[in-house]
Amino acid sequence: xxxxxxxxxxxxxxxAFATLRTSKEQAEDMTQEVLFLLHEKYxxxxxxxDLVPLAFQVLRYKMLDAHRKALRRGEYNQESVDDLSLATxxxxxxxxxxxxxxxxxxxAALAQLGVRCRELFRWKLEGKSFPQIQTLMGQTSINTIYxxxxxxxxxxxxxxxxxxE
Amino acid sequence: MAEHELEKLLGGFSADTLTAEEREQLYAAAxxxxxxxxxxxxxxxxxxxxxxxxxxxKLLHALAQPPGARGWxxxxxxxxxxPGLAWVGGAVVGVFAVILGLNVYQQSLRQASESxxxxxxxxxxxxxxxxxxxxxxxxxxxxxxKRSKAAPPVGSAPKDALTKPLNTRERxxxxxxxxxxxxxxxxxxxxxxxxxxxxxxxxKSTEEPELDVHIHAQSGEGAATGPSARALFxxxxxxxxxxxxxxxxxxxxxxxxxRFALGRTAPERxxxxxxxxxxxxxxxxxSNGQEREVDASTAATDAGTVTLKLESNQDAYVQIWRRxxxxxxxxxxxxxxxxxxxxxxxxxxxxxxxxxxxxxxLIVRLSRVPFGPITRQEAVMTGRGSSGxxxxxxxxxxxxxTYVANPDPSATELALEIPLNTRTTR
Numbered sequence: 001x002x003x004x005x006x007x008x009x010x011x012x013x014x015x016a017f018a019t020l021r022t023s024k025e026q027a028e029d030m031t032q033e034v035l036f037l038l039h040e041k042y043x044x045x046x047x048x049x050d051l052v053p054l055a056f057q058v059l060r061y062k063m064l065d066a067h068r069k070a071l072r073r074g075e076y077n078q079e080s081v082d083d084l085s086l087a088t089x090x091x092x093x094x095x096x097x098x099x100x101x102x103x104x105x106x107x108a109a110l111a112q113l114g115v116r117c118r119e120l121f122r123w124k125l126e127g128k129s130f131p132q133i134q135t136l137m138g139q140t141s142i143n144t145i146y147x148x149x150x151x152x153x154x155x156x157x158x159x160x161x162x163x164x165e
Numbered sequence: 166m167a168e169h170e171l172e173k174l175l176g177g178f179s180a181d182t183l184t185a186e187e188r189e190q191l192y193a194a195a196x197x198x199x200x201x202x203x204x205x206x207x208x209x210x211x212x213x214x215x216x217x218x219x220x221x222x223k224l225l226h227a228l229a230q231p232p233g234a235r236g237w238x239x240x241x242x243x244x245x246x247x248p249g250l251a252w253v254g255g256a257v258v259g260v261f262a263v264i265l266g267l268n269v270y271q272q273s274l275r276q277a278s279e280s281x282x283x284x285x286x287x288x289x290x291x292x293x294x295x296x297x298x299x300x301x302x303x304x305x306x307x308x309x310x311k312r313s314k315a316a317p318p319v320g321s322a323p324k325d326a327l328t329k330p331l332n333t334r335e336r337x338x339x340x341x342x343x344x345x346x347x348x349x350x351x352x353x354x355x356x357x358x359x360x361x362x363x364x365x366x367x368x369k370s371t372e373e374p375e376l377d378v379h380i381h382a383q384s385g386e387g388a389a390t391g392p393s394a395r396a397l398f399x400x401x402x403x404x405x406x407x408x409x410x411x412x413x414x415x416x417x418x419x420x421x422x423x424r425f426a427l428g429r430t431a432p433e434r435x436x437x438x439x440x441x442x443x444x445x446x447x448x449x450x451x452s453n454g455q456e457r458e459v460d461a462s463t464a465a466t467d468a469g470t471v472t473l474k475l476e477s478n479q480d481a482y483v484q485i486w487r488r489x490x491x492x493x494x495x496x497x498x499x500x501x502x503x504x505x506x507x508x509x510x511x512x513x514x515x516x517x518x519x520x521x522x523x524x525x526x527l528i529v530r531l532s533r534v535p536f537g538p539i540t541r542q543e544a545v546m547t548g549r550g551s552s553g554x555x556x557x558x559x560x561x562x563x564x565x566x567t568y569v570a571n572p573d574p575s576a577t578e579l580a581l582e583i584p585l586n587t588r589t590t591r
Contacts, residue, residue: 001196016199016202017206048192052195053178053192056212103214121228125228126225127180130187149173153175164208164211
């Protein structure tokens with residue numbers, strides 16, 4: 001697939017995804033911003049395996065940004081501008097706190113998993129691929145590893161409250 | 166791999182462990198499958214989190230911990246949650262309740278054993294006896310001397326007792342209890358609680374500073390450490406204090422009354438009743454025609470008309486018997502003509518009666534309930550009074566009266582014998 005066809009497919013998928021989470025106008029604006037960024041800033045990224053994850057990353061940041069803007073504009077609740085903190089180049093204290101809390105929740109959830117799931121996650125975090133994990137776990141079929149991983153991930157997400165956020 | 170099974174590769178996407186082939190398959194499928202695309206977009210949050218090396222190290226460290234430590238941490242995490250804290254709090258309260266219950270149970274057992282030991286006339290087992298600082302006690306020689314003072318020849322000791330002013334309750338040791346119950350009294354003294362001492366202080370403090378109180382006579386083990394009869398008569402000792410005293414006496418262990426009270430249920434506790442007390446004095450008419458209160462000794466030597474003045478601290482029934490020599494008692498009050506066995510008297514309302522000239526002694530009985538029929542022999546026995554009864558002669562300038570009281574609020578009757586020839590009372 002060439003870059004244009006990949007971007008065309010991405011536009012369709014991103015718009016549908018954003019529409020599920022926000023209004024249609026906002027979703028169109030957001031999709032446009034993602035594609036504009038991919039086109040202007042990441043014009044050198046052409047490969048499918050690089051472009052698609054990059055699009056996911058940009059999309060997530062744009063959605064978080066839209067969420068914060070809505071907060072600032074008082075769309076969720078009215079808040080005085082004077083009470084808002086000044087922007088800094090680093091991650092805001094809110095973001096840092098949010099990440100720290102997510103890590104703590106993730107650790108607590110991991111601690112409640114069974115031995116097999118814990119082993120699986122440990123090897124994944126160590127950077128081992130599914131075929132390597134298959135060997136380590138002594139399984140003849142890679143699909144077994146995929147299935148175990150899917151179940152473990154679902155269990156982990158449930159322990160985290162149904163979302164990675 | 167079928168496209169619908171490509172979701173299984175999502176785990177590798179977030180951990181970034183997919184092979185090149187798996188990655189290409191997954192992303193190509195996501196471009197044509199909205200559901201897979203959405204799943205990948207949601208997984209991006211975890212992917213971003215795991216992209217941080219510090220977070221990865223932290224998670225790896227947590228996963229590398231041994232199962233024991235993990236289990237412990239898991240328990241800690243569970244306790245940190247609200248339901249966990251509620252369970253822990255409930256368990257702690259339960260444990261404390263069990264400990265408290267056992268403690269109260271042991272206390273009650275200890276009290277019961279001490280009570281049984283005292284009833285048998287032997288000191289309680291040292292292992293179960295309460296640890297308290299022993300009171301100041303005179304050496305054995307002194308006690309012997311006191312005992313000899315307590316039983317002097319008739320006619321000399323009462324005079325000493327009347328003329329020797331006592332400002333402290335320790336002087337009441339001059340009339341020790343019988344030998345059989347003395348050990349119990351001494352044990353009672355040893356276990357005298359601070360509350361009892363406070364009550365004594367209260368009784369003293371309520372009296373006027375210039376009041377010169379003579380302890381005329383006391384009987385029973387409660388007399389050694391009991392409250393002032395005068396204070397009891399005037400209700401200067403709170404009823405609750407007296408009530409506690411009665412319970413202490415019943416338990417024969419005054420030191421741990423409060424703990425014991427915890428173990429008792431409310432219905433078992435008797436209601437607070439004012440202790441029964443009376444005041445009596447003799448009135449003589451002087452040569453100038455004026456009446457004057459005198460003590461029993463003065464009244465016995467007076468040649469004129471002697472009137473007995475009696476007053477109770479509450480509504481009660483009274484009987485006064487007269488005895489001459491070895492003859493059987495004769496009921497003076499109420500008079501035979503009335504046909505009654507009891508004379509009702511109101512609180513603070515004095516009753517007066519002329520004392521017949523040939524009387525050796527008078528027996529006064531006071532009761533909360535009307536008296537029933539009684540033989541004259543029984544009247545002799547009842548005149549001896551009950552144990553724990555206290556008497557006190559108050560010799561203020563204007564008051565020459567004797568107070569008799571029973572600190573035990575459950576006591577329904579008070580009895581005393583007033584000797585008119587030996588000038589002593591009990």
